[in-house]
Amino acid sequence: MHSSRPAPQSGFNFEYFMWLFTRVSGMALFLLALIGIVGAFWMGARTQIDVGALLRWTFFPNPFHVVNTNIPDVTIGWATAYWQIMQMMIIFFGVTHGINGVRMVIEDYLESPRKRLLSRSLLFLFWLFLMIVCVYVILYS
């Protein structure tokens, strides 16, 4: 039997909140990717960058992702506070979604509540660490 796990019982509890968050953040990331790709074409991606750089920019609109292209000056348009805010949102939704996903995978194979508590604590610290590092990189770039 490999049926998928049932959706958690709705209500004010952690599992249900993360179940909902996973779906909502996934769709938010779709929207953010759409904003990235439309913005790139708006700024002249069709003639200035190749498909690899376009995809990198779509996943994460960071100016470092498009430096080795034919864009004359990334500081015009591509490296702005607007795109920094988009990056922050991608990082928040993406990292939280991803770390929660790792928690789901780990807890499928961990039974003891103590081990689960330990893995959750470590994952929370890793989430915090990754968020801080990402914000540093975004503000620096």
Added chain:
Amino acid sequence: MALKRNVGLRGLKYSGGGPMLAWILHRISGLGIIIFVSIHVLAGFSTHVVGTDWGDPVNRVYESLPFQIFIFFCVLYHALNGMRIAILDFWPRLLEHQRMAIWLQWAIFVPIYGLSVFLMIRSALTSG
């Protein structure tokens, strides 16, 4: 709720079928993305913020064509499969058509992925 959930090692055995393939690919692609993003961010942090060079070999791997083809598979598959799951979860009446939804997902995935990979390989060959 959480504690009742246990797949165990039997969950790793492939039992065939589109839904099982979607489940295992969703896990593999999701783990691929989180591992890639973590290491990539740390390498970027070391290169641009700290100013050390241990991230350079890591970045060279990421910039290579095979890796970009792999990570694009992960991202596109995970995105489309996640969208299918979200749609079926929010509109349970559509579960009646869930096997067709998996085929529809492949029908969307294959042209987008195929065309992107073709363009990536072509631009890599022409730019040398």
